Amino acid sequence: DSGVTQTPKHLITATGQRVTLRCSPRSGDLSVYWYQQSLDQGLQFLIQYYNGEERAKGNILERFSAQQFPDLHSELNLSSLELGDSALYFCASSGGGGPDEQFFGPGTRLTVL
Amino acid sequence: QKEVEQDPGPLSVPEGAIVSLNCTYSNSAFQYFMWYRQYSRKGPELLMYTYSSGNKEDGRFTAQVDKSSKYISLFIRDSQPSDSATYLCAMTTSSASKIIFGSGTRLSIRP
Numbered sequence: 573d574s575g576v577t578q579t580p581k582h583l584i585t586a587t588g589q590r591v592t593l594r595c596s597p598r599s600g601d602l603s604v605y606w607y608q609q610s611l612d613q614g615l616q617f618l619i620q621y622y623n624g625e626e627r628a629k630g631n632i633l634e635r636f637s638a639q640q641f642p643d644l645h646s647e648l649n650l651s652s653l654e655l656g657d658s659a660l661y662f663c664a665s666s667g668g669g670g671p672d673e674q675f676f677g678p679g680t681r682l683t684v685l
Numbered sequence: 686q687k688e689v690e691q692d693p694g695p696l697s698v699p700e701g702a703i704v705s706l707n708c709t710y711s712n713s714a715f716q717y718f719m720w721y722r723q724y725s726r727k728g729p730e731l732l733m734y735t736y737s738s739g740n741k742e743d744g745r746f747t748a749q750v751d752k753s754s755k756y757i758s759l760f761i762r763d764s765q766p767s768d769s770a771t772y773l774c775a776m777t778t779s780s781a782s783k784i785i786f787g788s789g790t791r792l793s794i795r796p
Contacts, residue, residue, distance in 0.1 A: 574728065605784075615729070615773065615786040628783045662728055673719070674784065676728035 575599065576665050576677035584683045590651040593680045597644055597665030603627065604646040605666070605674060606638055610659040621646055622668075653684045688712050691774055691787030699795050704761040708774035708787045711755065715776040715785075718750050720759045723771045723789065732772075733759065764794045 575598035585591055597604050606618040608631075617630035621640035632638075635653075640646045650657060660679045666672035691708045698704055706720075717736055721729035733748040735741045741748045747760040757776070761768055774787040 574730070576728075614788040617783050617785075620783070630783055660726075664728075673731055673734045675731060676721075678728050679726075681726075 574675040574677065576663060576675055578661075578663050578677035578680050580680060581678065582681045582683075584685065585653060586685055587653055587655060589653050589684075590649065591653065591682065593648040593650070593661050593663075593682075595646045595648070595663030595665075595677060597646070597663075598675055601665035601667050601675075602644065603666045603668065603672070604640055604644070605664040606632075606646070606648050607662040607664065607676075608659050609662060609679075613659075615662070618648070650682070655684050658682055658684045686711060687788075688785050689774065689776060689787045692790055693788055695791040695793055697793040697795060698764060700764060700766060702764050702794075704764050704768070704792060704794075706759040706761075706772050706774075706790050706792070708757050708776075709755055710757075710776060710785075712776075712778070712785075713752075713755065714778040716779045717777050718748070718757050719775040719784070720746075720748055721773040721775060721786075722768075723773060725770075729773055766794045766796050768792065769794045 577596045602623045605620045609615045618632040620628040638648045662679045664674040664676045666674045720733040723729045738752045745762045749758040771789040773789045775784045777784045
């Protein structure tokens with residue numbers, strides 16, 4: 573158990589809908605990272621937040637957004653969902669804002685029908 | 686060309702064998718190198734974290750980094766069926782927090 577929690581474990585929704593994925597980092601970690609993992613794309617970095625501020629952006633679509641709250645938990649919002657958004661979404665946390673070791677949560681499996 | 690290249694496998698070896706997993710990369714600015722293990726439908730688990738060139742050993746696992754060749758390796762000694770998983774290499778620069786992952790190698794250890 574990495575200490576990173578993610579909810580929900582599974583999410584099934586329809587195209588065009590909006591969903592919110594939640595992540596709680598390990599105790600004491602200030603950074604939260606979001607990743608998307610699909611069969612054909614591997615593990616893709618989406619976005620990082622450090623102590624409430626956006627720190628780095630990866631291949632995140634404009635339909636997706638994230639935020640980190642004062643208690644350091646983070647939410648990833650996915651809107652106008654498409655079939656291709658079906659994937660595993662992982663959250664990871666680390667202590668600082670730099671190249672620290674990242675610890676991954678168990679993931680949320682999103683299925684868009 | 687991808688920044689990080691990793692042979693997807695699958696790689697199948699008998700129990701007890703030494704396993705060698707490898708990645709190559711193109712960005713000479715990468716300084717931090719990691720290996721993650723991912724069981725099916727689970728989150729990646731950090732195995733090894735190294736800085737710059739050299740070797741690092743942890744139990745049955747040894748990570749090697751050769752920056753001159755832009756090549757990193759993970760060796761698993763006395764492999765066990767429980768080592769069957771996908772192994773992901775990952776790396777980043779000293780200034781960036783974004784980690785670039787390889788596509789992963791599927792490893793199967795036959796009893």
